[in-house]
Amino acid sequence: MKNILLLFILVGYSINAQDNKDYSKQVATLDSTLETLYLVISGDAGIERNWDLFKHLFHKDAKLIPTGKNKKGEHIARYMTPEDYMKSSGKWLYENGFHEVEINRVIQTFGNITQVFSTYESFKNKSDDKPFMRGINSIQLMNDGKRWWIINIYWMQETKDNPIPKEYLPKN
Numbered sequence: 001m002k003n004i005l006l007l008f009i010l011v012g013y014s015i016n017a018q019d020n021k022d023y024s025k026q027v028a029t030l031d032s033t034l035e036t037l038y039l040v041i042s043g044d045a046g047i048e049r050n051w052d053l054f055k056h057l058f059h060k061d062a063k064l065i066p067t068g069k070n071k072k073g074e075h076i077a078r079y080m081t082p083e084d085y086m087k088s089s090g091k092w093l094y095e096n097g098f099h100e101v102e103i104n105r106v107i108q109t110f111g112n113i114t115q116v117f118s119t120y121e122s123f124k125n126k127s128d129d130k131p132f133m134r135g136i137n138s139i140q141l142m143n144d145g146k147r148w149w150i151i152n153i154y155w156m157q158e159t160k161d162n163p164i165p166k167e168y169l170p171k172n
Contacts, residue, residue, distance in 0.1 A: 045097035
């Protein structure tokens with residue numbers, strides 16, 4: 001009987017410990033929030049992402065909005081919640097590997113809101129020399145006095161017809 005009681009206590013503690021992860025350091029500053037965003041979606045093939053931490057970055061009403069052209073050549077935007085993103089991209093990220101690396105950042109702040117143009121390069125493996133994709137994440141954030149929240153990420157990939165402008169590339 002004592003063993004069963006001990007088992008219930010340990011299982012209850014384990015579940016409670018998992019539910020109460022402290023991610024406060026990852027959202028304490030603008031830098032830590034953005035670094036965590038890139039870190040949490042990146043990983044080699046076969047590496048599971050920390051989706052709890054990913055969800056923790058976002059405000060409850062946040063959207064992730066990829067843009068581009070559809071098969072008809074029309075410019076479109078797709079609106080997703082963080083959960084939608086996890087469902088639509090999680091398997092691909094796990095199976096293929098994906099590392100998104102920020103190469104430049106332009107920040108504008110007014111009061112407690114911040115807009116970041118974050119230029120990125122994407123690699124399948126951490127050891128790749130050449131990115132398979134580049135683009136710009138337009139990230140809107142809010143600081144509520146306690147932490148930073150991602151409100152939206154609105155992004156577009158670079159194309160031959162639409163290269164990344166110089167002002168959003170690293171200064172050499």
